Amino acid sequence: MNDIEELKQFVVAHAQAQAMPEERYRAVLDRIRHDDEGQSGSWAVEWSVAGTELARTGEHLEAARCFNMARFPFVDGPARQEALTNCVGSLGRWQEAYPTVERLDIELPKGRIGCWASGMSRTSPKPLVILMGGIVSIKEQWASILPLFERLGMAVVVTEMPGVGENSLLYERDSWEMLPAILDAVADRADVSRTYAACLSFSGHLALRWGATDDRLRGVVTIGAPVSDFFTDREWFGRLPRVTLDTLGHLTGVPVGSLPDLFHDWALDAALLKSLKFPVYYTASKRDEIIPPGDVRQLREHVRNLSLNEYDDVHGSPSHANEIRLWVPNSLLRMSGARNPQRALTGLLLGLMRLRGKLSRA
Structure with missing residues (x-):
């Protein structure tokens, strides 16, 4: 059974990342009293009620966002499975107004992406x-920004980590191999020799591991990605939030108590980090309750081309969501060497937002 109060705490960052109005997510959270399967007042049911009401009025993107919250943090029963199905369906109806946005399914020997x-x-x-979230973020959470990348002069594939949403793969040590498989699948319709990964949280770890083997990857943008100490520091691991532990157990198929043994050799060592030839843009949170400070220290010491962005915030820096929405595309444009109005505009807006933050703190 999920801890409802913990879910309410962590879901706010995901609601803010989707630009969901505060009055909407607060109203739904106030109605949630438990997590009993399929019952009124439960997590999945109340979020699904909100999604159904929005879908009825044709607000399919907003409906998808609510259904996404309904299946959070992962599918553990019929109600959350129905919510995921409705989320994907609502996003598909929204997509009909954007003819250049398309559905893409990639079949691999171990499953479908x-x-x-x-x-x-x-x-x-x-x-x-390649745009991908972490262990609780489905692809539909990010799909609304697909048209933006066209204006930036880039092709984009939005996907999910193994075990998340519609990704049927198991989360394991070699899960990074799904990333070059995506490149192979679109190599006839995108310039994959110039690929950039906006892989956030745990997917950032996959991207960094992949980058040591594939020269097609030209840069990584990530936020709060585990690097090394997360996988080896048992004392830190024992203090992780329950939702994080439960989700990792679900994605790997391993009991929570056995996760430290599974993860002990997943760490990216100094030699691998030093071998990375591309720029790494990393946002770190100084009060991160999931990623240990030693991981940022490893990046500082060993990544030759590191741009570090730090906030006095918790995991994912939810209090700085608006600024991060500009930081990600601006970072992609900077590392690609683009000289266009979009880079100038995002850089200007980002600078103004940071200045406003400094003035307000002063």
């Missing part, structure tokens, strides 16, 4: 961005 893609072209292939 579900994706949304945009900007694909056989006649004019663009540099590719």
Whole structure:
């Protein structure tokens, strides 16, 4: 049984990341009293009620966001499974208004990867961005920004970590191998020789591991990604939030008590970090309750081309969500070497937002 109060605490960051109005998510959270399967007042039911009301009025993107919250943190029964199905369906109805946004499913020997893609072209292939969230973020959470990448002059594939949403793969040590498989699947419609990964949280670990083996990857943008100490520091691991432990157990198929033994050799060592030839743009949270401070220290010491962005915040820096929404595309444009109005505009807006933050703190 999920800890409802903990879910309420952690879901706020995901609601803010989707630009969900505060009055909406507060109203739903106030109605939630328990997590009993399929019952009124439960997590999945109350969020699904909100999604159904929005879908009825044709607000399919907003409906998808509520259904996404309903299946949070992962599917553990019929109510959350129905919510995930409704989330994907609502996003599909929203997508009908954007003809360049398409559904993409990739079959691998171990399972299927579900994706949304945009900007694909056989006649004019663009540099590719792979966008992926962490262990509780489905691809539909990020799909609304697909049209943005076209304006940035990039093709994009939005997908999910193994075990998350519609990704049927198991989360394991070699899960990073799904990333080059995505490149192979779109190599005829995107310039995969110039690929950039916006892989947030745990997917950032996959991207860094992949980058040591594939010269097609030209840069990584990530937020709060585990690097090394997360996987080896048993004392830190024992203090992780319950929702994090439960989700990791679900994705790996391993009992929570056995996770430290599973993870002990997943750490990225100094040699691998030193071998990375591309820029790494990393946002760290100084009060991160999931990623230990030693992981940021490892990056500082060993990554040759590191741009570190730090906030006095908790995991994912939810209090700085608006600024991060600009930081991600600006970072992608900077590392790609783009010289266009979009880079200038995002850089200007980001600078103004940071200045406003400094003035308000002063």
